[in-house]
Amino acid sequence: MPAAEGAVAAAAVADQMYGPKEDRKLVIVLVGLPARGKTFTAAKLTRYLRWLGHETKHFNVGKYRRLKHGTNQTADFFRGDNKEGVEARNEVAALAMEDMLSWMEEGGQVGICDATNSTRSRRNMLMKMAEGKCKIIFVETICNDQDVLERNIRLKVQQSPDYAEQTDFEAGVRDFKERLAYYEKVYEPVDEGSYIKMIDMVSGNGGQLQINNISGYLPGRIVFFLVNCHLTPRPILLTRHGESLDNVRGRIGGDSSLSEVGEVYSRKLASFVEKRLKSERTASIWTSTLQRTILTAQPIIGFPKIQWRALDEINAGVCDGMTYDEVKKNKPEEYESRRKDKLRYRYPRGESYLDVIQRLEPVIIELERQRAPVVVIAHQAVLRSLYAYFADKPLEEVPKIEIPLHTIIEIKMGVTGVEEKRYKLMDAVNPTAEV
Numbered sequence: 001m002p003a004a005e006g007a008v009a010a011a012a013v014a015d016q017m018y019g020p021k022e023d024r025k026l027v028i029v030l031v032g033l034p035a036r037g038k039t040f041t042a043a044k045l046t047r048y049l050r051w052l053g054h055e056t057k058h059f060n061v062g063k064y065r066r067l068k069h070g071t072n073q074t075a076d077f078f079r080g081d082n083k084e085g086v087e088a089r090n091e092v093a094a095l096a097m098e099d100m101l102s103w104m105e106e107g108g109q110v111g112i113c114d115a116t117n118s119t120r121s122r123r124n125m126l127m128k129m130a131e132g133k134c135k136i137i138f139v140e141t142i143c144n145d146q147d148v149l150e151r152n153i154r155l156k157v158q159q160s161p162d163y164a165e166q167t168d169f170e171a172g173v174r175d176f177k178e179r180l181a182y183y184e185k186v187y188e189p190v191d192e193g194s195y196i197k198m199i200d201m202v203s204g205n206g207g208q209l210q211i212n213n214i215s216g217y218l219p220g221r222i223v224f225f226l227v228n229c230h231l232t233p234r235p236i237l238l239t240r241h242g243e244s245l246d247n248v249r250g251r252i253g254g255d256s257s258l259s260e261v262g263e264v265y266s267r268k269l270a271s272f273v274e275k276r277l278k279s280e281r282t283a284s285i286w287t288s289t290l291q292r293t294i295l296t297a298q299p300i301i302g303f304p305k306i307q308w309r310a311l312d313e314i315n316a317g318v319c320d321g322m323t324y325d326e327v328k329k330n331k332p333e334e335y336e337s338r339r340k341d342k343l344r345y346r347y348p349r350g351e352s353y354l355d356v357i358q359r360l361e362p363v364i365i366e367l368e369r370q371r372a373p374v375v376v377i378a379h380q381a382v383l384r385s386l387y388a389y390f391a392d393k394p395l396e397e398v399p400k401i402e403i404p405l406h407t408i409i410e411i412k413m414g415v416t417g418v419e420e421k422r423y424k425l426m427d428a429v430n431p432t433a434e435v
Contacts, residue, residue: 025104025134026218029113029126031190032141034180035152040231041141041198042114043417048225048364051357051389054109054218059100061115062162064092071161075178080186093122097129104134110218118187127193137219138195139226145200153177196223201230228369233414236367236390237273237375238383240405241292242266247405252327253313253320258295261426265406268425270299272408273375277303282372286363288312293377300375310359313379317350342399353398357385364389383409390418 028045030038042058049056069077069088077085093115100111111134117123123138130136143149157163157172166172190197194213201207209227214220242262246254258266277283284304287293288311297305319327319334328335338345346352360382367374376386384401387393390411393401403409406426412419 025109027100027111027113027126027130027134027136028222029117029123029136029138030115030141031117031123031138031195033118033183033187034116034176035149035156036141036143037152037231038116038141039114040417041139041226041229042112044229045139045222045225046112047389047392049110049222050392051364051395052221052361053354053357053395055107056110056112057100057103057108058112058114059096061089061093061096061113064096065089066161068092068095071164073162075175075182078179079182090122090125093117094125094129097126101129101133116183118183120188120192123190123192135216136193137214137222138190138193140190140195140197141201142189142197142199153180194219196226198226201226225365225368228365230368230371231414232371233412234371235276235373236411236413237276237373238386238403238409238411239269239296239375239377239407240380240383240403241290241296241377242269243405244292246321250323250325251321252324253316255290255292257291262292262296265426266296266299268406269296269377269408270301272423272425273300274302277373277375280373283374284370284372285375285377286311287377288379288382290379293379296377297375303375308363310363311376311378311382314353314356314381315347315350317347319347319350343396353381353385354395356381357395357398360385387411391420392418 028042030042032038039060042060046056046058065073065088069092076082078089079085093113096113096115100108100113104111113126117126117138127136143152153176154173157166157169157176163172163176166175195211196214197208197210199208199210201209209223211223214223241258242265243259244254244262245256245259246252247262248259273285281302284306285297285300286306286308287297289307289309290312293311294307316322319331322330324335334348338347343353346355363386367376376383378386380403381399383403384398387401387403387409388395388398390413404424406424408423408425410421410423412421
């Protein structure tokens, strides 16, 4: 494909990922009482939208409040009849919104306003500020599960800078509950504008999603993402297939079987998985449709195995089966184009990293939906893209992420966010072709 055609094709994919121009300025305003999972929801949405290529930024109003008024505010500061406190909190909310709108004028696409925003007057203020500049969608988080609330409250006191200097933990819990009671007295549920209500969804036991006046490309994706999110802790294990014969030869792509070293890794992986997930009989093993991942999974017993075409390695097109020395010699223009922009470069008749990310979206949604552990056995470019989502890596870094052979990356998803641990089961004997 000539360079000009490649540029047009890449622009078309960018349009698909970013959506039509009228959707490109969007403010998501979180609404909810304290300890309802607003910041968790904001962080997950930010990570998801950034991964899809949308310029997204999380504006936490609590941070603005602490910068302006300090971290030693007692519950009285949050009373609905404390005129000075109400004015101070509205002021910092307006400051955050002004910063968000300025950021959007400089190219930002999706701003996420993370605060209680618990009264109509506060929400009306935000809507007036946004009028004619961007679209607002309210996302209200509602939780009626007292066990979840108690856990969230204690976690909040443990982690919030508001209580960093509080030496008596239980006194901090009492203060936070007092603050919460003040918010409850003035709380007004959302019934205006475009909104999404998440009702008892954080518990991991079902719940409801109510939507009103939601339309458009990006809002639709946001709804689909939120309906699949929950807080149930579970590990996701990411690993490349064992060393393949094409790895040994330094060849790109292909569908070769495993080398002897790769077969050893498949047995070591099986032993690891069976020990790590021995009490998790609802876990599943996901592979691509290429035989090197299927063969790597073969020794694992006791778990269902699912093949995903979306997990296949990046399509190297006309370069499939070549070494990079051969590409450099026989297709120097392609070699140079790829070297200059590995993220957006598309192999002739093949794919770019942006293409891979787009086809992996259903995999991410399903991983978010799963409540049991999942082992994903896939390929370097695919795992770079998946890992970038969980680690919240900028898109530009995706092609440079290290995903070594014969190593397991364990991602733990839960209430406190995403944690990572790596297990190196054995050394890679041969260097692998870079994709």
